[in-house]
Amino acid sequence: MAVLPVRLFGDPVLTTPADEVMTFDRELRSLLRDLTDTLRDERGAGLAAPQLGVSLRVFVFHVGGVYGHLVNPVLRFPDEEEQDGPEGCLSIPGLYFDTKRRLNVVAKGFSQHGDPLQIVGSGDMARCLQHETDHLDGVLFIDRMDTERRRAAMKAIREAPWNGGSAPRVKLSPHPIFGRIR
Secondary structure: OOOOOOOOOOOOOHHHHOEEEOOOOOHHHHHHHHHHHHHHHHHOOEEEEEHHHHOOOOEEEEOOOEEEEEEEEEOOOOOEEEEEEEEOOOOEEEEEEEEEEEEEEEEEEEOOOOEEEEEEOHEEEEEEHHHHHHHHOOOOHHHHHHHHHHHHHHHHHHHHHHHHOOOOOOOOOOEEEEEEEO
């Protein structure tokens, strides 16, 4: 068990889809302990494995006094209701922006031992489950914003002390993407 450094905006692991967990073993349980310890230390609502540099579909959460985890989550939305409110991310520390999310969600996945789990959430819990599952898909909450909000968020990120006041470095692949070289 350890408190580990959280990867910050600009780290490629945060925008890369994570791999499905295939083995429910001691290593997975150790990762979950590290995630939980780091989440408690950071006093966040949720933390996904990619935020610690581990590309696996696992996250932990602490919402409304409830701690939990989910392995290989899949989300279902029982209705079309939405919420719009402040959202933050431990990988974009200290910054919060209004972000639209679904109000209600049903998350299905597995426990650390491979047992089926289902979490039904609304409000903050629904926001957290969507946010953390997005991390596993390589999506950041700023990707969910409209253009105006995203511009404001990117400006704040560039000016953030933890970012050194510069745009994040992005490495372009020399390999063809969809038949074209970028």
